[in-house]
Amino acid sequence: MTMSKLNRIAFIALILTAAAASQALAHAHLKTSSPAEKASVVSPGELDLTFTEELNLKFSGVKVTDPDKKEITLGDAALKDDDKVLAVPISGTLAPGNYTVDWHVLSTDGHKTSGIYTFTVKP
Known part of the structure; x- marks a missing residue:
């Protein structure tokens, strides 16, 4: 294999790697949440989930x-x-216990x- 052909292969590999990395970074990752993960809080009136990218509300x-695995009534996000x-109002007061988001x-x-x-x- 000639050096220029090897350079072209290395260049293409670099471009493909960079493209794959940029796609992975484009996803909206959860940055912070309120209430936070594993936090012990008084009943919140709203969930605030902060992401690394802008969101499409219609599909979020x-x-x-x-x-008891019963779904809680939420307001419009x-x-x-x-x-x-993503801000989501919680309807009513939550009873003490563990909640899953x-x-x-x-x-x-x-x-x-x-x-x-x-x-x-918390109680």
């Missing part, structure tokens, strides 16, 4: 379940702070991500 959502924060989002560039975390409402 949250489900919260109580200690909205976007805040440059469309990177199951979220899914679609970033404006078309990438889907999802996750689950828990928090505790």
Whole structure:
């Protein structure tokens, strides 16, 4: 193999690696949440999930379940702070116990991500 052909192969490999890395970085990853993961809090009035990318509200959502796996009633989600924060009102007061937040989002560039975390409402 000639050196120029080897250089071309190395260059193509570098381009493909960079493209794959940029795609991985384009996903909307959960940066912070309120209540935070594994936090012990008084009953929150709202969930605020902050992501690394702008979100598409139409294809993003949250489900919260109580200690008995019963779904909690939530208000209509909205976007805040440059469309990177998914704000979801919680209807009513949560009883003490462990709650699970199951979220899914679609970033404006078309990438889907999802996750689950828990928090505790203290007595």
